[in-house]
Amino acid sequence: MGRQWLHAKRAIVNLKKGQVVQKLVKEITVAAKLGGGDLESNARLHAAVEKAKKASVTRDVIQRAIAKGTGGGTDAAALEHVVYEGYAPHKVPVIVEVMTDNHHRSAGEIRVLFKNGGTLGAAGSNRFLFDHVGLVEAHHADAHADAEAAAIEGGANEVEPLTHEQNDDIPADHAGARFLTDRTAVHAVATRLRHNGWTVTTAELGYVAKIFPELDAAKRAEVGEFLQALEDHDDVQRVWAAVK
Numbered sequence: 001m002g003r004q005w006l007h008a009k010r011a012i013v014n015l016k017k018g019q020v021v022q023k024l025v026k027e028i029t030v031a032a033k034l035g036g037g038d039l040e041s042n043a044r045l046h047a048a049v050e051k052a053k054k055a056s057v058t059r060d061v062i063q064r065a066i067a068k069g070t071g072g073g074t075d076a077a078a079l080e081h082v083v084y085e086g087y088a089p090h091k092v093p094v095i096v097e098v099m100t101d102n103h104h105r106s107a108g109e110i111r112v113l114f115k116n117g118g119t120l121g122a123a124g125s126n127r128f129l130f131d132h133v134g135l136v137e138a139h140h141a142d143a144h145a146d147a148e149a150a151a152i153e154g155g156a157n158e159v160e161p162l163t164h165e166q167n168d169d170i171p172a173d174h175a176g177a178r179f180l181t182d183r184t185a186v187h188a189v190a191t192r193l194r195h196n197g198w199t200v201t202t203a204e205l206g207y208v209a210k211i212f213p214e215l216d217a218a219k220r221a222e223v224g225e226f227l228q229a230l231e232d233h234d235d236v237q238r239v240w241a242a243v244k
Helices: 006-009 017-035 044-055 060-068 103-115 147-153 182-194 217-232
Strands: 082-087 090-100 130-140 157-159 175-181 198-209 235-243
Touching: 017 060, 017 082, 017 130, 017 235, 044 060, 044 198, 082 103, 082 217, 090 157, 090 217, 103 217, 130 182, 147 157, 147 175, 157 217, 175 182, 182 198, 198 235, 217 235
Parallel strands: none
Antiparallel strands: 082 090, 090 235, 130 175, 130 198, 157 175
């Protein structure tokens, strides 16, 4: 579901530290632009800042990224959110979210990436194959923590286990879970989980595939290479694919 292909891919191909930091800093800017600069009222920003701290991003860099997103810095962000829909190799549906300060440049580069292995569709071409929902990923130090009870108390609609192998933000000895919420309930669910001892690593709107094409190992590897190329693009913030 969603970005699980990326979690599996990380076991083989890790992004360089500089690329990771760049992505984290941009995520902070985007989160601040979309939801404001207050960590306590912006769950996505809170999660992004915690990830950045874990990656040793300095406080000054974090603050500048927040200021850029909220328009309070000298280089206020003029970012445009663009969603591309298409198919990876072997007709795997994919949605790509881009945040860019130059739409024409990004559009051309994304088209090139799709020409190298996928098919770029028109707006609305495959979004019906996904549910647009709120996603909160979190872990608890108690390996036996009851995720279903946490989901009910937190107001989530669904919950599923999440392991370290699926998401390397989840410590191996912790209980991990992905909570699906209404799009308007992401912050509320993330806040309740944190108050109940859960560490939130992701809080955002996302796309969950409804169907998953059958892929053998060779096809899965080909799809993974294509999706990784999309993920590596500087302007790509999220890649959602119908890969289990």
